[in-house]
Amino acid sequence: MATIRDVAKRAGVAPITVSRVINNSGYVNEQTRARVEAAIADLGYVPNVLARSLRSRRTHTLGLILTDNSNPFWTTVARGVEDAASDAGFNVILCNTDESEAEQDKYLHVLVQKQVDGVLLVPASGAIAPIKFIQSQNTSVVVLDRRIPDSQADVVRCNSEGGAYQLTRLLLSLGHRRIAMLSGPRGVSTAEDCVAGYRRALAEAGADVDATLICYGEFSLESGYDMTVQMLARTPRPSALFAGNNFIAIGALRALRDAGLRVPEDTALVSFDDLPADLVVDPFLTVAAQPAYEMGRQATELLLARLSAGAPTTYQEIVLPTAIIVRGSSGQALE
Amino acid sequence: MATIRDVAKRAGVAPITVSRVINNSGYVNEQTRARVEAAIADLGYVPNVLARSLRSRRTHTLGLILTDNSNPFWTTVARGVEDAASDAGFNVILCNTDESEAEQDKYLHVLVQKQVDGVLLVPASGAIAPIKFIQSQNTSVVVLDRRIPDSQADVVRCNSEGGAYQLTRLLLSLGHRRIAMLSGPRGVSTAEDCVAGYRRALAEAGADVDATLICYGEFSLESGYDMTVQMLARTPRPSALFAGNNFIAIGALRALRDAGLRVPEDTALVSFDDLPADLVVDPFLTVAAQPAYEMGRQATELLLARLSAGAPTTYQEIVLPTAIIVRGSSGQALE
DNA sequence: CGTTTTCCTGGTACGCTTACCATAGTACAA
């Protein structure tokens, strides 16, 4: 393959001049520029960004570590990240951890090895070590969607506690008192915040919190199914279910169907995370919708700002609001 | 950040010895290895793969160019690619073209600049130039999902023509004679193959092909909606619709709902591409399901084989079968 | 014992681009 030296030779200039043409930097005479551009076209020259990045210490690449890009919520977040990155001339390397800390560590190493300029991290756990590791490699990091207690890092997330509070209040206002909470893993802030908002709404309404109605599971269809089966076995049956994310909600819907229960007539259901409009014919779930795209976008913009500004003195925490969308699954007020 | 030289100095060896430890190549004494590993740990050294790749001329990175990763079909393909790549120690850079040739060209340049070892391409059009460009840069390429006439390249795709033929036969066997075809863009082989299979089935059954019932549009919800509206305006109305992909099918379902038509009682519907089981509570669409994951996986394995084998003498075309899954949307036989 | 093989380590240069510094001509003001 042609190198910058080949181009330089053909154009009768020094390699650095070719570099200036490519990067539009410094001074280049118009005729010289034309000669260089002709040489580039003749040789089909394509710059080697490995060499460029090695020298300039900038790769114009970000790493995005999230749990599962096949979940439409994360697909949307990723799209926000990619659009914002693309606007600034950055590429994104996407990594799925499936909530595994081991995978997360593996990918962190890969990203650092690839010299990414910054990392957007949806942490698989509340541990601080991964943040410290990235920072120890002089790489910027923004934490996405989840809090990490006591960490020194920027965070962009949604108000899960508030969303859960509102959804729970909605169910309470419809007359439900036995509401089962089907949450995500313990130690993951969004799952814990969900439970916190649920508890706050119940406490405020003077309703008893039956701790046995609170389940911690996985953010997966299977887990949603299992938790629902477990909750339906209790007597009296809960009159409403609160799903911690969209996959849990779909699992819950299947379990309810298999148990012969109608939604919302027999059991009401609300959930976090909407499904994208493109994938659903008749939206049915009452949800607390998170601004997924916006979250990805803002996190990326914050990260890019950090890159150009140098070491921050104080870290930001940006909390985006959730929107309650009432549809059929939450049902009418109980008589 | 620590470099290999820093590690070497601390361990009292030459840089090349550290390199051997990292890459498990050549001979290294056990004690030396331990000293080096200790030094690596002490310094928190992480190798710079830019420098490595620059020297070794291998990045262990593949490029995947597809049309829209937010479509679950492509999400699944991408997952197959990533799993196969990961198994072989390769990373994947994902690029969405949204069917735009300009975007495709842009990404091809980016990938070549990044010195990817190979490219998996879902071509935005039937043009040969992009293939030639990649090959001119000494980079291997495998074409995914679609044919490019007269191109010299490996291809892994599904049997769209056969799947469309079978779906159309199914509708014919149920008594439908006016079947509207809602296909993708002209010039995209999967869209054309769909129409070809449809025509073959009709011809074989001795049914007239009403060319005005064949629509070419986009692989999108909006286009599916529009094409359906257009078809429903015809008299007599088609008794069945054939959607060229899952997004078109969802658009069609919405248009039918908005027109007050029931599926399948008033209008039958079949489609290409299934929706992932994780996203749907009650699967309803009768589809020709493509082995998306397997397609991604096989294409990647073929590409990796090319990388280690050197220039191929003959190119392969791997055609995977589609599976007809009959569900409610195709309905019962007309009386 | 000499020879071959295996084991272990290092020096040097190179992969390709750009940072940094230097040079030099022209123009314009002081």
Place this chain on the structure above:
DNA sequence: TTGTACTATGGTAAGCGTACCAGGAAAACG
């Protein structure tokens, strides 16, 4: 005339690993 600023271009080295070649010691072999 000297100084300053701008334009235009180039030489050299550096960024960080590894390919390639070389060399020496120990072990195995005939």
